[in-house]
Amino acid sequence: MFLLKLAAQNLRKNNRTYLPFYFSMIFLVALNTVTQLVVRNPGMKKLYGADEAIIIFNLGAIIVIIFSIIFSIYTNSFLLKQRTKEFGLYNVLGLGKRELYRMVAFENLLTFALTMLGGLLTGLVFAKLSFLILRKIIGATATFTFSISGLGLLIVIAIFVAISLVQFLLNAWQIHRMNPVNLLHSNRSGERVPKSHWLMTIVAFVSLGVGYYWAVTINNPVEAIILFFFAILLVILGTYALFMAGSVTLLKFLKKRPNYYYKANHFISVSNMIYRMKQNAAGLASIAILSTMVLVTLAITISLYVGQQDMLRDRYPYDVTISAAVDDKATTKAIEQVREKYDIEVTNQQNLVSTTDLPLIHEGNRLVSVNRTKSRRPVMLRLMTAAEYERVTGRFAKLNPHQVITYELAGKYDDQVLTIGKQRFDIKQQIHSLPHFKQALTPVDTLIVVMPNTTVLNQVLAQNFGRKQDAYYRQMVKTTVFNVATKDPKVRTAFNEDLKQAVSKQTNGGLARLDIKDDYKKSSSVLIGGFLFLGLIFGLAFILATALIIYYKQISEGLDDKIRFNILQKVGMDHDFVKRVIHSQILIVFFFPIAVAAVHLTFAFPFIKSLLLLFGLSNTALIIGTTVASAVGFMIIYFIVYQLTAKVYYRLVER
């Protein structure tokens, strides 16, 4: 029991060194709790494009776990460095190593209990509060409500049991190999010069290269999610290796250039940075990775939020879209009745007869129907007759029986020839607009094909979709679109409701479908608002984590640099120069991680873009804009945090 008391006393008495450690551990527990609660929130599944959203947030949660492990070992080693002497003293005063192990075990146990309690409580309170704010903003019907996930909490506890165990083992190892006499004597035995690890440098560049290559070349990150996850892991690995080995190798290279190295400012910066990199590589790399994560999360969620109108316009160019089988007279009539009842002026009304979206896939240079083989490149075809084309556009098609006109609604189809099943068509012309159909980037390529006449069109349908269960695809559909002139939301809502009722009564042919822009707008704004909110919680948590590392870094560096700058001043370096050198070092340390994060972000951009495409957002300029804006915003916050913590550093270093 004496050891338990001693352990408790140690924690209390050493609170100057322990307090930051506690805060960081509590913060890590809280961070994991919040991310787990967010990821496992039932509301996530209700999001349009839920699968993709869950994937991003899961990735975030995994990265948080990786970060927690690395960072807790980092803070522990910082603590250990300061306490080794204390252990030596206890040893000299008569505590055997076995007692020391037990003392440290008690300490770790107490720390674990304390941080777990503090962290879980903080995390739950923070999450609860945030969800309350969310409710306030979005309204009572919010999809995202606070709920505690037992599994999530269990995961958090499991992670930190493992982390505490690792910390204990590291502490025990330190005690095991310590020699008390040496410890008491040598206060500051000089640190070894870091070696430049060529192998590790190569590993850094190779894994970054491969990771970047995958990130850029993967077309559909959701399909290739495993590969994409590996790409992320490679980039993380590469970042750590880059900071640990690459930076030292570069600095050593500079050191070997006498004409560069023996300039007053380079001389001191380069040699100091070598040591700095050795001690702080892990910290800086963590900052770079967390910053990237913040930026990606913010870019995606803010783009979604800002791009709402865009997505709406792309997905719903018209207020109301009604599709029904051509021969479905009942539906048409029902709709007519509703329109007459409301006497609403309708604008831009158009209609078009075509097939449904026919699912086909590439097989060699042919397109075949889905049922035959499995492939990864689906194409949607929508066929219409030349007569219909002439009616809608007012242009003459003049097609012979083996010619078609195509229109790339989404994606690219560059060939001169279009082969559907066994039938070969020459593409006579590619058009770039068609009333009623708006070009959009959707994940699946879609091609509109104008057939020479009804006979050819029916042949294609019969040959490729001739089976009994394909009856659905053989139907011709009449799509009617129109805008509702009135702006009064009450009238619009009532009108929409009646339309829906009228259509739902007519299930004839299974084709009748009604899409109302207002409905989609309502549900999507709630969901996207919620999504933005979750992204902001995530971003905030990451920013706090980043701030914490920067703070730790400044303290640990300040203590070491104090002695160095003191000597330099005695040898004849003036005060201003000291300040300039300190400033330039701080700037390098400040910009290096954020620059790496910016490069990461650039390579993550295709991922961001294709992910947003799955949500229906295709406005590249908008995405670039929000990405740049979030990067700039983040840099400002980062800079403020840095300024605040730099003060701590200056205070330590200056005489």
Add this chain to the structure above:
Amino acid sequence: MNMLEVKHLKKIYQSRRSSLSIEALSDIELEVQPGEYVAIMGESGSGKSTLLNILATLDQPTSGTVKINGEDLGNVTEKNTAAFRREHLGFVFQDFNLLDTFSVKDNILLPLVLSQEKVSEMMVKVTAVATPLGISDLLEKYPYELSGGQQQRVAVARAIITKPDLLLADEPTGALDSKTTGQLLDVFDQINQQAQTILMVTHSSVTASHAKRVLFIKDGVVCHQLYKGDKTNQEFLETINQTMTVLLAKEG
């Protein structure tokens, strides 16, 4: 002209919180000729470190003047003290004060780099200094790989590479054992023979016995001085010890 001239030097430390003030130096008079080797002795608290800090421009006197090579330190502005230190003074400290992030060579080159000399000249100078000090084999090593005596010789090399007017040494043998103390003092003799002016502060009579003149400081004034003349080190040591006994006895 005197290399160093100190007149009526007074230093009072005023405690920031209370009105209590401590007079570290009351009235110091001191002259050093070029090429001299002077040791200043005194007990702890006698004010010898304060004196050295003022000579080193690390501290300012309350009153009195200090002239180095004719230049009044009072006229050197705060901004220029660093440059003045670099150009006119060399330092050897008790705890070496080598930078652990620099190799031996870079530690020695530090003042030259700060003065922005040409790289080719630096390399010539570093060899010229290191060889007589017996550290030319250690140039690529790092301070933590060296013994205390070796580290102090590196510090000496760093101090004299700029060919300073005055070499100031603060307890240079304080952290060394008797064997390396002997070696370091030989180094000092050797560089003094090459006309380097040395002013050293110590409380070790053995160390002081290598100097050509020894000054004793007590209660903030120079109370006595001895010239070595043609005495051997051993004879001079005995004289110093006797003097110290007498000085101490006065107190009792």
